[in-house]
Amino acid sequence: MSDTFKPDADAVEVIEREACFRGFYRLDRLHLRHRLFSGEMGKPITRELFVRHDAVCVLPYDPQRDEVVLIEQFRVGAMGKSANPWLLELVAGLIDTDEQPEDVAHREAMEEAGLVFSALWPITRYFPSxxxxxxxxxxxxGRCSSEGAGGVHGLPEEGEDIRVHVWPLEDALAAVRDGRINNAASIIALQWLALNRAEVRGMWS
Structure with a gap:
């Protein structure tokens, strides 16, 4: 396996950073140079950067029943590019205060699905785009009991209208294969659980 690039302290030079938009999200325009694989500095380039809060996504899993809890809600980003912009997803929320990721996971589980997690198993941290x-x-x-899970949840003042589904894990994996589940966090988490199901059930059952 070849070595990957190891940047030094001077590998990126930000020449200018412009504030293009400020709202709940931000858009910045960066003028910068970065080191090339040859070792030389490249020419100046311009990149727009969507500045977002970090997010927490949790796949609720009942290891006793081998069931997952998924939520369904409208997503404006899927409108026009999907026949159905109501997506099946994980419990999720933004880290927009000084909360820890685990605190966000527990809060969002209750708000979006009426669930309580008795344990959290970290999968990974990644850049979606x-x-x-x-x-x-x-x-x-997140370890939970799927017994009695269901209904419609969310905070009306935030425009949330979230329906809860309980599926056998095998049905959720089939939905990944046939494209009914088509968002990155859900696909990654479900595939990870498929690969690690025996260990997770052994630790949590």
Whole structure:
């Protein structure tokens, strides 16, 4: 396996950073240079950067029943590019205060699905779209009981209208295969759980 690039302290030079938009989200325009694989500094380039809060996404899992809890809600980003912009997703929320990721996971589980997690299993932390956004996602599996889960949840004052589904894990994996589940966090978490199901059930059952 070849070595990957190891940047030094001077590998990136930010020449100018412009504030293009300020709202709940931000858009900045950066003029910068970065070191090339040859070792030389490249020419100045311009990149727009969508500045977002980091996010927490959790796959609620009942290891006793081998069931997952998924939420369904309207997503404006899927409108026009999907026949159905009501997506099946994980419990999720933004880290927009000084909360820890685990605190966000527990809060959002109650708000969005009426669930209580008895444990969290960290999966990974990743950049969903680093070509134009600085957002990082903290991804977990959350241990819960799926018994009685369901209904419609969310905070009306935030425009949330969230329906809860309980599925056998095998059905959720089939939905990944046939494209019914088509968002990154859900696909990553479900595939991770498929690979690590025996260990998770052994630790949590």
């Amino acid at each position: 680093p070509g134009g956004s600085d957002e990082q996602v903290y991804l977990y599996v």
